[in-house]
Amino acid sequence: MGELLTTGDLLADGYTHHTIKRAIERGLLHWVMRGVYTTQPAERLDPLAALALRHPRIVFSGRTACELFIGRREIRTPYSARIDRCFGRGFEIPGVVVVKPGRRLAREHVNGLPVTSALRAAVDAHQDYPWLALDVLEQKYAGPEGAQKLADDLATYPRVPATFRELVEGAAVGGDSNTERRLFRSLRSAGLQVEQNAKIGPYRFDGLIRRARLIIEVDSFDYHGVDIETRHSVLGREEVIKNFTKDRWKQNLAVRSGYKVLRYTVNCVDDQHEEVVTQILAEVHGEVIAEYERTGVWIWHEVYTDERFWRERGGRP
Structure with missing residues (x-):
C-alpha cells in the first residue's frame, strides 16, 4: 500500500491542481477517490482507508x-x-458508502x-x-x-x-473449526439443541445433545498428527500417543457416564455431510439403522470410492 495523500496534503507540499494532474498522468500519483491519492497503484483496501482518512469519525x-x-x-x-x-x-456518497449515525x-x-x-x-x-x-x-x-x-x-x-x-x-458458536460449525449449524436447522465444546468431567467434547445423551466428535487429522495432504506426521510421536490415549479415556468416561458417542472425521463431515446428519438425526429419534450403514464403509464412502479425492491429495498412500 502506498502513502495516502489528500488534496490538502499535496497543496501544502507545494503541488497545484495542475501539477497533481500531471503527476497522475506520469504515474507518480494514483487516484483513489475524490480528494485522495496514493503513491502506489491503488489496492483493494485503499478506498476504505481513503474514506477513513477523509472522515476520521466513521x-x-x-x-x-x-x-x-x-x-x-x-x-x-x-x-x-x-x-x-x-x-x-x-450521510451517503452514492455508490461508495452509506454512513448511519452511531x-x-x-x-x-x-x-x-x-x-x-x-x-x-x-x-x-x-x-x-x-x-x-x-x-x-x-x-x-x-x-x-x-x-x-x-x-x-x-x-x-x-x-x-x-x-x-x-x-x-441457530449459530454454531463455540466450535473450533469451520467443519464443526457447518455440522452443528445443520443439526440446529433440523431442530436439535446442540452444545459445543461441552464439558463432561475434565474433558470437552465437540458437540452434545443432552436430551438424547448423545456426544458427537469430529476428529481432525491435524490434531491426531497426520497431514492429510502429505500423509506424514505433523506432530511428534509423543504428542500423537498422548492425543490418542486421551481420546480413548475421554470416550470411555462418556460411555461410563451414560452417553452414546458418534465420531466422524473431518472429511466425513465435508464429503458425506448428508449421511452424517442423517445418522445423527436417526440416533436422536430412535430410528432403525439404514441399509447403507449395514454395509462396509468401503462400499459407499468417498474416501474409498472417489479417485478424485485421492488425486487431489497426490495419490493413494
Whole structure:
C-alpha cells in the first residue's frame, strides 16, 4: 500500500491542481477517490482507508465490517459505516458508502481500518446478510468459552432485535473449526439443541445433545498428527500417543457416564455431510439403522470410492 495523500496534503507540499494532474498522468500519483491519492497503484483496501482518512469519525460496520472480519477477498460497495458520536443524520456518497449515525461506538481495527465490534457488525448486517452475520459470530465466538462470551456480550448490548436473537439460536458458536460449525449449524436447522465444546468431567467434547445423551466428535487429522495432504506426521510421536490415549479415556468416561458417542472425521463431515446428519438425526429419534450403514464403509464412502479425492491429495498412500 502506498502513502495516502489528500488534496490538502499535496497543496501544502507545494503541488497545484495542475501539477497533481500531471503527476497522475506520469504515474507518480494514483487516484483513489475524490480528494485522495496514493503513491502506489491503488489496492483493494485503499478506498476504505481513503474514506477513513477523509472522515476520521466513521467506523465501518454491517456488511463491510463483516467482510473485513472474515477476510473476504472482495469488499463490496457501497460500503457500510457508522459515524461515531452522531445524534443526527448520517450521510451517503452514492455508490461508495452509506454512513448511519452511531452513539458511543466501540471500535477495533482490522487491517488498520476502524471497525465496530464484531457483535455490532453482525447486528447491523443480519437482516440483509444473515450468512455473513453467522460467519462473523461463529469465528469471533469460537472455542470453549465462545458461547458464554457471546451471552455476556449480548447481555450488555442495548436493544438486541428479536430477529438477531433468532439468528444467534441457530449459530454454531463455540466450535473450533469451520467443519464443526457447518455440522452443528445443520443439526440446529433440523431442530436439535446442540452444545459445543461441552464439558463432561475434565474433558470437552465437540458437540452434545443432552436430551438424547448423545456426544458427537469430529476428529481432525491435524490434531491426531497426520497431514492429510502429505500423509506424514505433523506432530511428534509423543504428542500423537498422548492425543490418542486421551481420546480413548475421554470416550470411555462418556460411555461410563451414560452417553452414546458418534465420531466422524473431518472429511466425513465435508464429503458425506448428508449421511452424517442423517445418522445423527436417526440416533436422536430412535430410528432403525439404514441399509447403507449395514454395509462396509468401503462400499459407499468417498474416501474409498472417489479417485478424485485421492488425486487431489497426490495419490493413494
